[in-house]
Amino acid sequence: MNLWQTEEEQTDPLAQRYCTEEDLHCDRALVKYDILGSMAHARMLMETGILDGSEWSMLHEALFDILVGEVVLGPEDEDVHTRIENLLTDRLGELGGKLHTGRSRNDQVLLDTRLLCREKLVEAALSCVRLAASLAAFSGKQGDAPMPGYTHSRKAMPTTVGTWAAAHAESLVDHLRCIDSTYELVGCNPLGAAAGYGVPMHLDTRRTAELLGFERTPVSPLYTINSRGILEHQLLSTLAGLMLSLSRMADDLVLFSREELGFFRIPESFTTGSSIMPQKRNPDVLELVRARAASVVCQATQTAMIVKGLTSGYHRDLQQTKGPLISGLESTCMTLSVLRPLVQGLEVNRKALGKAMSPELYATAEVYALVEGGTPFRSAYRKVKTTKALPEGIGAHHGPPDIDLQPLYSSLKHYRRCWVNRRARLRRALENLL
């Protein structure tokens, strides 16, 4: 039963379905956070004297039982917040409804999604560190294997497998910088904002922030409500950037593992077969990385389009940001996890790489050999351009520059420490609530 409705008030069943059906799927991912948020809120209400000790302990115990039990969300209750309040009132009568003192579903849903974002960002960041570390290790191990470097998908200059792998690791470090600031953005406690205008009573929002592991409390309750959708957009944009880099890496791997090039071999357990062509092993995982990147980019745009044109305060439109948020987080975390073992299992075919190192790749090296001998660059360039055949092996002294992986390892060490600490802090806070 909807919280705001009396027996006499009826909602058209189709209208109720339209408003809730799709949203209830999203709310399944929020059950745990809604209960943890309620536990923190209840404790604060007890500490500020709104609940007495025995009321608090009855509520806390009931919330705990709901948490460890199974919460079924159905069409009769509008959302997860309604369902949990109804479960509490079924068990505790009026006391169940007392827990809504000082809050609104508008700040509750923000709290739920923010806790989910924090847990998922921790997971994404640590997976990002791990994947970058695997790429750096691969770069270190295969570092010297020569490889054609391409521009415009045409052979350009010699490079190495090490340079290629380090490029992807380094871009992940950039994305870790962005995840860092995104985590800070979602570190502000939404509780106390209620419907956007606070409540006419004292609430200790610093205390709920502390209990839930948030670093900050907002100045204006309206800011909190207005941040919904914008923060989702910023977070999804961060994830979209990361997914674009992963998509590029996937694209490279699809290309470099084609029969015609055969530079790399993708571990067989990360490929799939064909139902008609018995010889085939296909890079479906990598193809889906590319497609999922497209979805996350769309999800970032989707949330922007939903908030665009909304005035200050809550609007039901904001509910539609939940789906893209949950899906974007989920698919980014999974993409990072599946790519790590795939990278760890990559095999390098040095023979194929060696064969691909054709003389034209060394044209620029030849120019530089002349430059070293004192010829001005443009004259050297013209000279090489008009030379018909390039001698084999010209680039021996002018191969690709060496890669120093040390700065990459230091950054990864820093981010690893930082995210392990954040995870511990968040876990500690949430476990202490129980």
Ligand code: ARG
């Ligand atoms: N399902 C709603 C959402 O995600 C919860 C908040 C409902 N608030 C309201 N005033 N109808 O936005």
